[in-house]
Structures are given as C-alpha cells and as structure tokens.
Amino acid sequence: MGTTVSYCRLLEKQLKKCPPYIRDKALIWIxxxxxxxxxxxxxxxxxxxxxxxxxxxxxSVRLSRGYRLIYTELExxxxxxxxxxxxxxx
Numbered sequence: 001m002g003t004t005v006s007y008c009r010l011l012e013k014q015l016k017k018c019p020p021y022i023r024d025k026a027l028i029w030i031x032x033x034x035x036x037x038x039x040x041x042x043x044x045x046x047x048x049x050x051x052x053x054x055x056x057x058x059x060s061v062r063l064s065r066g067y068r069l070i071y072t073e074l075e076x077x078x079x080x081x082x083x084x085x086x087x088x089x090x
Contacts, residue, residue, distance in 0.1 A: 022085070057072055
C-alpha cells in the first residue's frame, strides 16, 4: 500500500532549475513512495531520510551530496507534501 504524494508549484520550479539527474532522482523517490509507502522508503539507507531540527515537522532526503528534498508528513503515513528541493550548503 503506497502513500499519496503532492507537491507545490515552488517545488516544480525548483526541480526545473536542478540538474537533470537530481530531477530524475526526486521523481524516482516520489514514485517509490507512492508504490511502497513512506515507511519502506525511510529505511532505505541511500536516501538518508532525517528530521530537520530547525524546521519542526519537516524531514529531508538526500538526492545527492548537495541537494535535499524537503517534505512534511501529513496524517501519518497517508499523505506527504513535498516542500522544496534545494542545494544544501556545507
């Protein structure tokens, strides 16, 4: 049983500006969550799913060393809202 994923226009704009491989990885993550559920994808070590301490209720997954996909989980495992994809500063 999968999870419903929605995203805002800001994410669409940000993904258009990202390199193609980042866009592809974000779309793969979205499809994987829709097919298998967020719980299954969270345990996948390649995405490094983690809570954001400074942004309460939001989590991030790594699309690459520099890019993160930030999302909010709504209604516990039923619906997630993708917030943004951005270049992470180190």
